[in-house]
Amino acid sequence: LLYFDHNATTPPAPEVIDAYAEALRDVPGNASSTHRHGQLARQKLEAARNVIAASLACSPRELVFTSGGTESNNLALFGLARKHVVTTTVEHPSVLESCRRLALQGIEVTFANPNIEAIAQQIRPETFLVSVMHANNETGTVQALTEISRLVRERRAAGQEIYLHSDGVQAFGKIQVDVSALAVDLYSISAHKIYGPKGVGALYVRQIVPLRGIQIGGRHESEKRGGTENVPGAIAFARATELLLNHSGRDVQVLRDRFEHLILSAIEDVEVNGDVAERLPNTSNLLFRGVPGETLLIALDTAGFAVSTGSACTSGSIEPSHVLLAIGRTADEARSSVRFSFGRSNTETEVDLLCQAVVEAVARIRKRKETGRPQLVAH
Numbered sequence: 001l002l003y004f005d006h007n008a009t010t011p012p013a014p015e016v017i018d019a020y021a022e023a024l025r026d027v028p029g030n031a032s033s034t035h036r037h038g039q040l041a042r043q044k045l046e047a048a049r050n051v052i053a054a055s056l057a058c059s060p061r062e063l064v065f066t067s068g069g070t071e072s073n074n075l076a077l078f079g080l081a082r083k084h085v086v087t088t089t090v091e092h093p094s095v096l097e098s099c100r101r102l103a104l105q106g107i108e109v110t111f112a113n114p115n116i117e118a119i120a121q122q123i124r125p126e127t128f129l130v131s132v133m134h135a136n137n138e139t140g141t142v143q144a145l146t147e148i149s150r151l152v153r154e155r156r157a158a159g160q161e162i163y164l165h166s167d168g169v170q171a172f173g174k175i176q177v178d179v180s181a182l183a184v185d186l187y188s189i190s191a192h193k194i195y196g197p198k199g200v201g202a203l204y205v206r207q208i209v210p211l212r213g214i215q216i217g218g219r220h221e222s223e224k225r226g227g228t229e230n231v232p233g234a235i236a237f238a239r240a241t242e243l244l245l246n247h248s249g250r251d252v253q254v255l256r257d258r259f260e261h262l263i264l265s266a267i268e269d270v271e272v273n274g275d276v277a278e279r280l281p282n283t284s285n286l287l288f289r290g291v292p293g294e295t296l297l298i299a300l301d302t303a304g305f306a307v308s309t310g311s312a313c314t315s316g317s318i319e320p321s322h323v324l325l326a327i328g329r330t331a332d333e334a335r336s337s338v339r340f341s342f343g344r345s346n347t348e349t350e351v352d353l354l355c356q357a358v359v360e361a362v363a364r365i366r367k368r369k370e371t372g373r374p375q376l377v378a379h
């Protein structure tokens with residue numbers, strides 16, 4: 001199976017697998033124990049924290065390990081939100097659904113369109129938290145985070161208590177992330193999107209942020225996240241972070257651009273979803289008019305290619321992607337869209353094979369539609 005679904009998850013790098021296995025075997029202690037097993041675990045955990053903090057350009061004391069991007073987002077929102085929260089309509093469910101829950105709990109939440117003007121308009125004197133993702137998982141669109149952080153800092157300079165959180169799960173490892181330069185106050189990351197293991201992530205929490213842990217337990221992670229630390233996970237996450245230095249993202253962008261150029265010149269009625277310029281270098285979300293995305297996905301899967309639609313299939317009915325609807329696509333257009341996300345291991349030959357398969361599948365599906373033959377039904 002040729003894999004073009006790196007925004008869903010990435011295969012762990014061989015060096016990461018080695019580091020993970022070694023840590024499971026050789027670092028069995030609890031990082032809170034006083035004996036030497038505990039001390040070794042603590043030392044390795046802090047070394048891992050240093051590596052990831054250095055990569056984000058923050059202090060290690062500002063980095064809280066979590067069980068992944070979802071927990072990091074949950075911790076940022078439930079651990080900090082008060083009064084009024086501004087977020088956007090294109091966030092990942094771990095932010096969107098958390099915000100809906102906060103609204104049920106009596107916190108006022110505004111879901112703004114994902115652009116700087118709309119976000120600026122929604123920030124009020126009582127706004128306490130702004131949560132805007134750095135890069136979108138479906139379209140790859142990169143938000144103007146530095147401009148948003150400027151807005152937040154202006155408010156703070158005028159005396160308002162207000163913080164900016166960003167879900168950086170898709171951005172970290174694909175574009176430069178420097179939390180100091182971005183001037184965000186909280187930033188979520190996840191290991192499995194950067195060729196690390198699943199189930200480990202981190203939340204950057206700037207020292208000024210009055211975040212309260214939401215997991216009640218021991219005083220781990222500066223009292224911000226109770227629970228015995230996942231030391232092997234953190235070690236493997238750090239190893240994956242170190243490996244980012246060997247990969248600029250440029251190679252992946254060349255592949256993505258080659259793919260998009262080939263498809264757009266070979267197939268009619270195809271459009272790019274999202275901002276073409278302000279975009280992750282690895283993501284291509286394409287609208288194939290008249291082609292049900294699920295049908296194309298299944299045809300490609302059968303031919304040996306893994307891709308994704310942004311849509312979730314709930315009890316037989318295919319929900320159009322909330323992201324594509326939010327950026328102005330119709331339900332029909334959203335259902336005719338497919339996401340291709342490229343990664344480190346992809347080659348030019350693989351991309352050419354993918355293009356060929358997409359061209360053939362789209363032609364076949366459109367022809368079948370014309371001749372009225374029954375469509376494949378996705379479950």
Ligand SMILES: Cc1ncc(COP(=O)(O)O)c(C=O)c1O
Nearest residue numbers: 068069070092137167169170190
């Ligand atoms: C933008 C974004 N945020 C959060 C998450 C959740 O991360 P995790 O899978 O580590 O819980 C994902 C991944 O699915 C994502 O793409």
